[in-house]
Amino acid sequence: MNKDLLLSNLRNIPDFPIPGIQFKDVTSLFKNPACMQELDKALYEKYKDCGITKIVGIESRGFVMASALAVKLNAGFVPIRKPGKLPAETISESYGKEYGRDTIEIHKDAIDENDIVLIHDDLLATGGTMLAAYNLVKKLNPKKVMINFIIELEGLKGRSIFPAEAEVDSLLILEGK
Ligand code: AMP
Numbered sequence: 088m089n090k091d092l093l094l095s096n097l098r099n100i101p102d103f104p105i106p107g108i109q110f111k112d113v114t115s116l117f118k119n120p121a122c123m124q125e126l127d128k129a130l131y132e133k134y135k136d137c138g139i140t141k142i143v144g145i146e147s148r149g150f151v152m153a154s155a156l157a158v159k160l161n162a163g164f165v166p167i168r169k170p171g172k173l174p175a176e177t178i179s180e181s182y183g184k185e186y187g188r189d190t191i192e193i194h195k196d197a198i199d200e201n202d203i204v205l206i207h208d209d210l211l212a213t214g215g216t217m218l219a220a221y222n223l224v225k226k227l228n229p230k231k232v233m234i235n236f237i238i239e240l241e242g243l244k245g246r247s248i249f250p251a252e253a254e255v256d257s258l259l260i261l262e263g264k
Pocket of ligand 1: 108109110111112145148183208209210211212213214215216217245264
């Protein structure tokens with residue numbers, strides 16, 4: 088994977104959405120065709136032999152590469168969304184994040200016990216969002232659940248809150264917070 092290409096195109100926005108947050112703006116990668124190709128290729132190489140049947144994307148920046156990878160792996164795409172957005176029966180989970188508190192939902196029939204699931208989001212900060220997503224997906228009893236991020240902020244130690252069986256992986260690990 089061409090890390091330099093990705094890192095040189097990743098925009099950092101200081102103090103967004105609140106003072107003290109260094110916001111990693113992945114839209115600066117998504118708008119760049121070479122970066123999209125690189126992300127797509129790296130994810131495919133990592134997950135092509137894992138037997139994945141469903142890729143869960145977390146609203147909204149997680150939708151982008153989750154759907155691209157789902158097409159490549161011939162897997163289904165499943166959205167995790169903010170409350171009130173999904174039209175059919177849902178289950179939900181509340182969690183704390185780097186800034187504020189939130190709730191996420193998934194359709195109850197989106198995953199079943201035959202599925203091997205990869206959950207994808209753009210960035211791992213404290214891990215609260217992904218842990219809630221992991222707990223939601225586990226309630227639907229799939230065979231296996233794996234976790235992937237484009238970027239991990241290593242300084243926040245979010246990775247440590249997941250069980251080892253979750254096989255957490257990130258394409259880019261950044262040292263700071
Ligand atoms: P957390 O639950 O703390 O791991 O936060 C992860 C979620 O919040 C992801 O959906 C990210 O998109 C967003 N997020 C948190 N911190 C940042 C940051 N510094 N830069 C970009 N996105 C962030």
